[in-house]
Amino acid sequence: MVLSDKDLNKVKEILKPVEKEVKILFFRDDGPECQYCNVIEELLEDIHSANEKVVYEVYHVKKDVEVAKKYGVEKGPVILFEEAPRIQYWGIPSGHEFPAFLGDILLVGTGKLDFELNPHLKEHIDAIDEDLIVYVFVTPSCPYCPYAVKAAHRIAYLSPRVKGIMVEAIEYSDLADRYNVSAVPKNVIVKADTGETLLEWEGCPPEINAAVDMFVHQIHHALLHAKGVEHHHGH
Amino acid sequence: MGIEFSFSLTETPTSADLKEEYDVLIVGGGPAGLSAALYAGRSMLRTVVVSKDFGGQVLDAHLVENYPGFSSIKGSELMERFREHAEKFGAEMVKGEVKKIQKEGNWFVVETSVGVTRAKVVIYATGSTHRKLGVPGEAELLGKGVSYCAICDAALFRGKVVAVVGGGNTAFMDAELLTEYASKVYLIHRRRGFRAEPIYVERLKKNPKVEFVIPYVVKRIEGEGKVERLVLENRETGEENILPVDGVFIDIGMEPQTELLKPLGVELDERGYVVVGPDQSTNVPGLFAAGDVTTACNGVHQIITAAAQGAVAALSAYEYIKKLEGEE
Numbered sequence: 001m002v003l004s005d006k007d008l009n010k011v012k013e014i015l016k017p018v019e020k021e022v023k024i025l026f027f028r029d030d031g032p033e034c035q036y037c038n039v040i041e042e043l044l045e046d047i048h049s050a051n052e053k054v055v056y057e058v059y060h061v062k063k064d065v066e067v068a069k070k071y072g073v074e075k076g077p078v079i080l081f082e083e084a085p086r087i088q089y090w091g092i093p094s095g096h097e098f099p100a101f102l103g104d105i106l107l108v109g110t111g112k113l114d115f116e117l118n119p120h121l122k123e124h125i126d127a128i129d130e131d132l133i134v135y136v137f138v139t140p141s142c143p144y145c146p147y148a149v150k151a152a153h154r155i156a157y158l159s160p161r162v163k164g165i166m167v168e169a170i171e172y173s174d175l176a177d178r179y180n181v182s183a184v185p186k187n188v189i190v191k192a193d194t195g196e197t198l199l200e201w202e203g204c205p206p207e208i209n210a211a212v213d214m215f216v217h218q219i220h221h222a223l224l225h226a227k228g229v230e231h232h233h234g235h
Numbered sequence: 236m237g238i239e240f241s242f243s244l245t246e247t248p249t250s251a252d253l254k255e256e257y258d259v260l261i262v263g264g265g266p267a268g269l270s271a272a273l274y275a276g277r278s279m280l281r282t283v284v285v286s287k288d289f290g291g292q293v294l295d296a297h298l299v300e301n302y303p304g305f306s307s308i309k310g311s312e313l314m315e316r317f318r319e320h321a322e323k324f325g326a327e328m329v330k331g332e333v334k335k336i337q338k339e340g341n342w343f344v345v346e347t348s349v350g351v352t353r354a355k356v357v358i359y360a361t362g363s364t365h366r367k368l369g370v371p372g373e374a375e376l377l378g379k380g381v382s383y384c385a386i387c388d389a390a391l392f393r394g395k396v397v398a399v400v401g402g403g404n405t406a407f408m409d410a411e412l413l414t415e416y417a418s419k420v421y422l423i424h425r426r427r428g429f430r431a432e433p434i435y436v437e438r439l440k441k442n443p444k445v446e447f448v449i450p451y452v453v454k455r456i457e458g459e460g461k462v463e464r465l466v467l468e469n470r471e472t473g474e475e476n477i478l479p480v481d482g483v484f485i486d487i488g489m490e491p492q493t494e495l496l497k498p499l500g501v502e503l504d505e506r507g508y509v510v511v512g513p514d515q516s517t518n519v520p521g522l523f524a525a526g527d528v529t530t531a532c533n534g535v536h537q538i539i540t541a542a543a544q545g546a547v548a549a550l551s552a553y554e555y556i557k558k559l560e561g562e563e
Contacts, residue, residue: 007240039238096311098240140239142387143294143311170390180461182482183378183388202378206288207332 002039003046014102015051018109022081024056027068029076035171036092037077043092044079047105054105077171081108086156090175091168095140100149100166107157115154115208124216128161130223131192134215137169137181148185148204151211155219162219163192187215189222198222241311250330253350257281259552260345260354261326262333262495265291266538267526268360269317270545271552275358276324278553283327283354285347290314291362292489292527293538297386297412301432302538313538336495341559343521355559356552359496359509359517359524360545363489363536368400372456373485380462380482385409392417392482398465400453401486402426403536407435409484414444421478423448425470430534448478456483489536491528504530515548521555523548 003011026044028037044056059067061076068074071085079089081104093101103114134152138145149166156164169176169184179188179200188200199222204211259275261268264286275282288294296310305313318328331349338344342353365383367373373381382388385399389412397417399410402424413420422439427449429436439445448467454475455466465478491508493501502510502518509524511517511531517524525544527536532544 002238003240036238043240092238094238095241139387139390141297141390142384143288144384144387170393173393176391180379182380182391182461183382183384184391186378207330 001046002042008046008050011047011050011102015047015054015105015109017106017112018051018053019111020053020109022054022105022109023083024054024105025059025067025071025080025082025085026056027059027061027064027071027073027076027078027080029061034076036094039094040077040079040092043094047102053109084108084157086160086163087153088163088165089168090165091171092140093166096143096146097138097140097149097166097168100146100153103150104153107154113154115212117158117212121213121216122158124220125155125159128159128219128223130226131161131163132198132219132222133163133165133190133192134219135165135167135175135179135186135188135190137167137176137179137184137186137188139169139184142184144204144206145185147206147208147211148187148215150208151204151215152187154212155215187218189219191226196226198226239309241309251283251327253283253285253329253331253347253352254281254327255352257283257352257354258556259283259356259358259549260285260343260352261358261360262286262336262345263291263360263362263526263528264289264318264328265360265362265526265541266293266314266317267362267541267545267548268358269314269321270542271358271360271525271549272321272326272328272545273317273324274546274549275552276321276326278549279325280549280553280556282325283329283352284321285329285331285333285345285349287330287332289318289328289330295384295386297408299538317542333495336499338499338519338521341521355556356521356523358515358545358548358552359522359528360526360541360548361492361495361528362541363491363527365485366488366490368453368456368485368487370453370455372458372462376456376458376462379460380458380480381456382482382484383486385412385484385486388482388484389413389416394418395481396479397421397482397484398423398448398478398480399484399486400424401488402429402431403486403488404431404435406486407431407439409486410439410445411435411442413484414442417444417482420445421448421480422446423451423453423465423467423478425452426450451476453483489527493528508532511544513547514551514554515544516551516555521559523552523555 152164258280293310335346398421450470525548526541
C-alpha cells in the first residue's frame with residue numbers, strides 16, 4: 001500500500017461518481033530502468049481497493065510483446081486507459097500529477113467533461129486532421145504541471161487524432177534531453193508519422209478552462225504552420 | 236526522495252457556485268485571504284474567497300519550516316489545512332479570476348470569470364509576483380535555463396551547475412533544494428549581508444556544494460538557445476566576471492499585484508504597495524487589504540505575517556459592516 005488511509009478515503013470520495021468500469025493498462029519493465037514500476041502497481045491496487053469499478057491489468061513490455069505493440073508501447077512504465085488509449089502517462093503519476101490521474105479516471109468513468117467545451121473550441125478540436133502527439137513534460141513537484149497534463153488529455157479524449165502523453169522528465173530523462181527540457185511544464189506538439197516537432201513551449205495557466213484553450217489554440221497554430229510549410233514545398 | 240501523492244489544492248474538485256450577494260468577498264487565496272476567510276466565517280459573515288488557486292505562493296514552497304506549530308510541512312499541505320479550516324467555519328471557495336471591482340453606493344460590484352456578484356466588503360489579498368532582474372537574456376532564455384520556480388525545475392538540473400540570485404529566505408531555500416540535484420550551486424547576491432534568516436545562511440555555508448558569489452550583480456544571461464554563462468559585475472570594484480552555469484534561478488523578491496485597484500482610486504505607495512492603516516483599511520471605505528500586496532508587509536513576506544493581516548482585515552470588516560448596518 002502506498003497511499004495512507006486518509007488519502008485512500010479521499011480517493012474513494014473523489015472517485016464516487018465513476019459509473020462504469022474503467023480499465024487501466026499498465027506496461028512495466030524490470031530492473032533499474034523502471035525505478036517506480038513496483039510503486040505504480042501498488043498504487044493501482046490501492047485505487048482499485050478504493051473503487052472496484054477501476055480495474056487494471058499489468059503487462060511486461062518485453063514479455064507481452066503483442067499487447068505492447070498493439071498500443072505502441074516500447075518502454076515502461078506506461079499507463080493508459082483501454083477505452084481511451086490516447087491518454088497516456090509515461091512515468092509515475094505521483095505528487096501533483098496524482099489528482100490529474102484521478103481526474104482522468106473520472107473522465108473515462110463518467111464520460112463527463114470537467115471543463116467548458118465551448119463551440120469555438122469544439123470546432124478547432126474537430127478540425128484536427130493530422131495524427132499528433134502532445135508531450136507534456138512534468139516533474140511531480142511542479143504545481144502548474146497538472147493543468148497542462150489535463151488539457152492534453154482532454155483533447156486526446158475528444159479527438160481521435162491526438163495522443164496526449166504526460167512524460168515524467170526524471171524517469172524519461174533521455175526524451176527530456178532530446179527536447180531540451182529545462183523547465184516544466186514543457187509542451188511539445190509532434191507529428192505522429194514523421195516525428196517532426198511542430199511547436200514547443202513552456203508553461204500553462206493554472207486553470208483548466210484557460211489551459212484547454214491554450215492547448216487547442218497551440219495545436220491549431222501548429223497545424224496551420226505545418227500546412228503552410230507543405231504548401232510552400234508544393235510549389 | 237520518497238514518493239508522495241499530493242491532493243494539490245490547485246486540483247481540488249470542489250468549487251462553490253458564486254452567489255448573488257455576500258458580506259465579504261476576498262480576492263486571493265493565499266495565507267492572507269484564507270486567514271481572512273477563517274475570521275470572517277467565524278464572525279458569521281457570508282464570506283467567499285475568489286481565487287485562481289488556493290494557497291498562493293506557498294504552493295511553490297518546498298518545505299515551510301517557520302510557521303509556528305509545524306517544524307516542517309509541505310507548503311501545499313499547510314495551505315490545504317488553511318483552506319479546510321476556513322471552510323469549516325462557513326467560508327466558500329470559488330475558483331475563478333476577479334476581472335473588475337466597482338463601487339456602487341455601499342456595495343462593491345465584482346465581476347469574475349464565473350459571474351457577477353456584490354459584497355459589502357472587499358478584502359484585497361492578491362499578493363505579489365516574482366520580480367524580474369530585467370537584464371538581457373532573462374526573457375529570451377526563460378524556460379531554457381532561466382527559472383523562477385525551483386520546486387518545479389530543480390530536478391531537471393541533476394549533475395549540472397546552477398546559480399541562484401537573491402539574498403532572502405526564498406533564495407536560500409531554493410539553493411538548498413538545488414543542492415539535492417545539482418553538482419554545484421552558486422548563490423549570487425548584491426550585498427555581503429543577507430536578508431535570509433541566519434539559520435538558512437549557516438546551513439548553506441556548511442554545504443560543500445554551495446559557493447557564495449558576493450557582492451555581485453548579474454549584468455547579462457548568455458547562451459545559444461540555453462543558458463551557458465552569466466556576466467557578473469562586482470559591486471565594489473566594478474570588475475566583470477564570467478560564470479559558466481547551466482541554469483539560473485531568480486529569487487530577488489516580489490512585486491505587488493494591484494491592477495484591479497487602479498480604477499477604484501486606491502492609494503499606493505511609491506513602490507506600488509497598497510497603503511493600509513493599522514486596521515488594514517485602505518482609503519476606500521469598505522475596501523481592506525492584507526498580505527504581501529500591502530505596505531503593512533514591510534518587506535517581510537512571511538506566511539505568518541500575511542495570515543495576521545488577514546485576521547485583522549476580517550475583524551475590521553466585521554466592525555465596518557456592523558456600523559454600516561447601524562446606519563441603515
